[in-house]
Amino acid sequence: MDFHFFGSLGTRDMAMDLGTANTLVYVPGEGIVVDEPSVVAIELVNGVQRVRAVGSDAKVLMGKTPDNIETYRPLTDGVITDLVVAEEMIKYFIEKAGGAHSRLSRGPEIVICVPSGSTPVERRAIRAAAFNAGGREVWLVEEPMAAAIGAGLPVSDPIGSMVVDIGGGTTEVGIISLRGLTYSTSVRVGGDKMDEAIAAYVRRKYNLLIGPGTAERIKKEIGSALATPESMHIMGMVSGRDVAVGRPMEISLSQAEIAEALHEPVYQIVQAVADALEHTEPEIAADVIDQGITMTGGGSLLRNIDLLLADEVGLPVRIAESPLRCVALGAGKALEDRELRASLCPA
Numbered sequence: 001m002d003f004h005f006f007g008s009l010g011t012r013d014m015a016m017d018l019g020t021a022n023t024l025v026y027v028p029g030e031g032i033v034v035d036e037p038s039v040v041a042i043e044l045v046n047g048v049q050r051v052r053a054v055g056s057d058a059k060v061l062m063g064k065t066p067d068n069i070e071t072y073r074p075l076t077d078g079v080i081t082d083l084v085v086a087e088e089m090i091k092y093f094i095e096k097a098g099g100a101h102s103r104l105s106r107g108p109e110i111v112i113c114v115p116s117g118s119t120p121v122e123r124r125a126i127r128a129a130a131f132n133a134g135g136r137e138v139w140l141v142e143e144p145m146a147a148a149i150g151a152g153l154p155v156s157d158p159i160g161s162m163v164v165d166i167g168g169g170t171t172e173v174g175i176i177s178l179r180g181l182t183y184s185t186s187v188r189v190g191g192d193k194m195d196e197a198i199a200a201y202v203r204r205k206y207n208l209l210i211g212p213g214t215a216e217r218i219k220k221e222i223g224s225a226l227a228t229p230e231s232m233h234i235m236g237m238v239s240g241r242d243v244a245v246g247r248p249m250e251i252s253l254s255q256a257e258i259a260e261a262l263h264e265p266v267y268q269i270v271q272a273v274a275d276a277l278e279h280t281e282p283e284i285a286a287d288v289i290d291q292g293i294t295m296t297g298g299g300s301l302l303r304n305i306d307l308l309l310a311d312e313v314g315l316p317v318r319i320a321e322s323p324l325r326c327v328a329l330g331a332g333k334a335l336e337d338r339e340l341r342a343s344l345c346p347a
């Protein structure tokens with residue numbers, strides 16, 4: 001008889017990829033049930049703060065709110081920087097995933113991901129936020145491990161697998177063998193830094209101020225890690241405010257310009273991968289040469305980043321299926337497979 005089932009009657013255990021840009025929640029038997037931006041809008045009513053919106057409903061308000069509403073991203077560079085708001089967000093997503101506990105049920109068991117480079121203090125903050133949001137038991141899993149599991153890499157085998165997860169806040173590089181991270185490194189460079197680099201470039205070259213939302217849209221529509229002969233693509237109608245005269249203005253941008261703007265953050269990512277390869281034991285390096293590198297995370301969707309990385313480090317590179325979902329799917333597997341979980345998560 002499965003006592004565990006009765007033990008958690010009425011609760012829905014879940015795995016959460018609490019990301020800088022997006023939070024995903026996986027529920028066993030159902031899959032990913034929440035996939036929303038990590039954004040919270042707080043409203044001030046008669047001197048009292050209350051949550052106005054969370055997730056997609058809050059992201060559309062960014063940069064457009066009246067004075068009494070502020071939007072927050074409670075994570076920066078993969079770690080919680082605003083504990084109170086992060087807890088509100090986690091609570092909301094747990095409830096949305098059906099895990100709210102009542103008098104009849106206990107809180108859910110939660111597997112939650114942390115960047116491999118996070119400090120003990122940062123890990124405690126994530127754990128505390130999950131407990132305060134109603135979690136009964138909280139397990140932490142390192143993001144590169146979750147990403148590798150979610151990407152279908154043979155993490156339990158004695159084969160070295162290398163995963164590069166480019167998120168909004170961090171890029172995590174991990175080499176995994178026998179369910180352990182034999183090497184990991186995390187750099188605080190990801191999609192957000194790419195957006196900032198685009199905004200800085202447009203300001204420098206055109207004297208035009210654009211918001212982070214516009215920069216992200218440019219990156220997704222025409223962004224590229226490399227200026228290729230095919231990259232003549234132009235994006236018109238980029239609007240912002242002219243720095244000098246303070247008036248709204250519109251320009252067009254080419255893909256080659258964006259590749260130039262993205263040079264620095266993209267090469268910081270390449271450098272992190274090169275560093276990891278340098279620190280790899282020879283036997284494992286041989287596996288990585290054989291198996292290649294697997295990319296996950298939203299940043300791996302930047303055009304040509306796989307080609308650039310393959311070229312720079314001289315190894316085959318592939319992008320995982322559903323790169324934005326790998327970490328949540330991998331954390332979900334760790335939640336479902338108790339043996340795997342026991343070997344992964346510091347309880």
Ligand SMILES: Nc1ncnc2c1ncn2[C@@H]1O[C@H](COP(=O)(O)OP(=O)(O)OP(=O)(O)O)[C@@H](O)[C@H]1O
Nearest residue numbers: 019020021022167168169170191297298299301302
């Ligand atoms: N097509 C695309 N091209 C380039 N970047 C993209 C694309 N789609 C999404 N992104 C970027 O991917 C990032 C989000 O990826 P992801 O959801 O994996 O991050 P996260 O898990 O929230 O962050 P982290 O792991 O750093 O905490 C954002 O910066 C987003 O702009």
Ligand SMILES: [Mg+2]
Nearest residue numbers: 019167297327
């Ligand atoms: Mg992530």
